[in-house]
Amino acid sequence: MAVDEPPSAAAAPIPADSEQYIDPWTVQGGADGTIDYNKLVEQFGCAKLDPALIARIERLTKRPAHPFLKRGIFFAHRDLSEILDCYEKGIPFYLYTGRGPSSEALHLGHLVPFMFTKYLQDAFNVPLVIQLTDDEKSIWKGLDVTEARRLARENAKDIIACGFDVSKTFIFSDFEYVGGAFYRNIVQIQRCVTMNQVRGIFGLTMEDYIGKIAFPAVQAAPSFADTFPHMFGSRRDVRCLIPCAIDQDPYFRMTRDVAPRLGQLKPALIESRFFPALQGESGKMSASDTTSAIFVNDTSADIKNKVNKYAFSGGRQTIQEHREKGADLEVDVSWKYLNFFLEDDERLAHIGVEYGAGRMLTGEVKAELVKVLSDLVSRHQVARASVTEAVVDAFMAVRPMAAVAAGQA
Numbered sequence: 001m002a003v004d005e006p007p008s009a010a011a012a013p014i015p016a017d018s019e020q021y022i023d024p025w026t027v028q029g030g031a032d033g034t035i036d037y038n039k040l041v042e043q044f045g046c047a048k049l050d051p052a053l054i055a056r057i058e059r060l061t062k063r064p065a066h067p068f069l070k071r072g073i074f075f076a077h078r079d080l081s082e083i084l085d086c087y088e089k090g091i092p093f094y095l096y097t098g099r100g101p102s103s104e105a106l107h108l109g110h111l112v113p114f115m116f117t118k119y120l121q122d123a124f125n126v127p128l129v130i131q132l133t134d135d136e137k138s139i140w141k142g143l144d145v146t147e148a149r150r151l152a153r154e155n156a157k158d159i160i161a162c163g164f165d166v167s168k169t170f171i172f173s174d175f176e177y178v179g180g181a182f183y184r185n186i187v188q189i190q191r192c193v194t195m196n197q198v199r200g201i202f203g204l205t206m207e208d209y210i211g212k213i214a215f216p217a218v219q220a221a222p223s224f225a226d227t228f229p230h231m232f233g234s235r236r237d238v239r240c241l242i243p244c245a246i247d248q249d250p251y252f253r254m255t256r257d258v259a260p261r262l263g264q265l266k267p268a269l270i271e272s273r274f275f276p277a278l279q280g281e282s283g284k285m286s287a288s289d290t291t292s293a294i295f296v297n298d299t300s301a302d303i304k305n306k307v308n309k310y311a312f313s314g315g316r317q318t319i320q321e322h323r324e325k326g327a328d329l330e331v332d333v334s335w336k337y338l339n340f341f342l343e344d345d346e347r348l349a350h351i352g353v354e355y356g357a358g359r360m361l362t363g364e365v366k367a368e369l370v371k372v373l374s375d376l377v378s379r380h381q382v383a384r385a386s387v388t389e390a391v392v393d394a395f396m397a398v399r400p401m402a403a404v405a406a407g408q409a
């Protein structure tokens, strides 16, 4: 339940519609409505993932790269080579990712980092921490504290359903876990970042609640191993790799900036593009706009209805024109969604050729997409049904983790 809207929502310095603008809360495409990811990489100062790095991941993990890597969905990084160097030398690292629980269920865009994180956990056999920022959503969305805590647990069930290994995974909610070593790191980070910097990095203004100004340190602190004494003791030499979409980059630019001043290691990142809204590339799929999103608790009928009604089509006005010119794959949302979730490379390539040449029609591509998404969502629902409250408690328990300790020896 939203109690009130923060007064500064309209005051944030988001540039005119024609300018691309991305931060953790706003995704706005440029003049043509699309997101220029090359420009974003330049603006943010991260690096592009190149084929040599992907080949190195395959070599080191002795398994094929995840389709999200092969298809350029995870496309940018910071210091990934250094993490691979560690792995090669047997030096431990851990994974850190998270979710801001603002809706009852995850949407398909949220599944992207979690599915990818599951692959990374399996491929590298490393510990993982998952932060549920119920505090962030309470501050930004005006969510009642009790409701934010409830959503955190509900979202944890969707996350667990992605298949994480409980012996190596710690899920925590800020409302429950802030304190002790975690809070000590938060305060040390808060001592290093000025109002001016927060304004510059996150577009916050003097009208914003002070909670917003203080919060970035809460998302930064899990990048440091000694935030988790039950997993790493007081060690500061365990590096952290953060898989996320590129909207979260500002938090970790800030973290990387303060890390050396605190005697901590800079976290590395591996970052994805956005799974677009049904209406098109200009925005990311957002939980606050239900017509833009397909949720993991949608029924097959919901999925069919949303795809048929809202998925922006690159097909032409008339069948004749479509047969002559082919679909515009650059803007076609169904095609983009298939690139995320249709696993069969050959089938995907076939659809690309046939649809692009006008031999396949939008209706046929949408029917294929409905099948792919319905299968994905119903598999997820089956997995989620077995996640009991006791299972959630097991993932969220602050406990010594034997498997982790063994990996750190």
Ligand code: TYM
Pocket (backbone or CB within 6 Å): 024, 096, 097, 098, 099, 100, 101, 109, 110, 111, 112, 113, 131, 132, 133, 136, 219, 242, 243, 244, 245, 246, 247, 248, 272, 273, 274, 275, 276, 284, 285, 286
């Ligand atoms: P949240 O809840 O907005 O998003 C959760 C994760 O999903 C990614 N994401 C998307 N990826 C692809 N396509 C989309 N349309 C899309 N929408 C969201 C986000 O980048 C994120 O990885 N503040 C964070 C929670 C958080 C976190 C973290 C995220 C805390 N610590 C560490 C990543 C890493 C949030 O509100 O995420």
